[in-house]
Amino acid sequence: MAKRKASGSAARRALVIAVDGPAASGKGTIARGLAAHFGLPHMDTGLLYRAVALNLWRWGGDPSSEFEALRACDVLAIDPGDEELRSEPVSRIASSISAYPSVRTALLDRQRQFAGQPGGAVLDGRDIGTVIAPDAGAKLFVTASPEVRAQRRVRELLERGMPAHYEDVLLDIRARDERDSHRAVAPLLQAADAILLDTSDLTADEAIAEAIRLVEQRLTAC
Ligand code: CDP
DSSP, X not given: OOOOOSSSSGGGSOEEEEEEOSTTSSHHXXXXXXXXXXXXXXEETHHHHHHHHHHHHHTTOOTTOHHHHHHXXXXXXXXXXXXXXXXXXXXXXXXXXXXXXXXXXXXXHHHHHHXXXXXXXXXXXXXXXXXXXXXXXXXXXXXXXXXXXHHHHHHHHHHTTOOOOHHHHHHHHHHHHHHHHHOSSSOSOXXXXXXXXXXXXXXXXXXXXXXXXXXXXXXXXX
């Protein structure tokens, strides 16, 4: 697969790729694959919300208090290898505190700066194509059925040595979809100009290959 050239004509307009979608849809895998293919840096914006949630959880803060959640935004460094970031309690808290407007505002600059870096970037999350980088050169909205997503999340948790039960995970995914899609600020929403990619019947490699094809097609059309 050809990598994007670093110099040359039109080109060399910074390429920003926005990848949005619900929990365990495959957006992270796809975003990493796109970043590797196009030689771009990648930000998993969910990690920011998870880091705030973990911070709050560790000092025993109350997720139902927007004020306490905002205080927890004071996260200087995030260790992506910290297993607790992916634990179910932290996932649940991340989903609820991400509905607070002040929390979203506090995390905005970090994401916009990443998206605005000179060489371009790939970001994945819930509101990249709609709020963080509305002018992104290519936008994907990645989805899969709740059942497939629950199976993937169970596999992921078990591989990390964490407890996981399919029925509980499915319920949690549905609850999170509901919360993420219906919050007042920056709800999970397919941008009007985003391309829909359903990964229900695709392996990870197939999903990445399809995402690359769709992005290249979009770039050629521009
Ligand atoms: O990996 P998964 O899709 O389960 O979650 P994530 O992308 O790590 O995001 C964790 C939570 O943060 C989600 O449930 C969202 O509510 C929230 N989030 C958000 O509101 N906006 C983003 N750009 C990214 C995540």
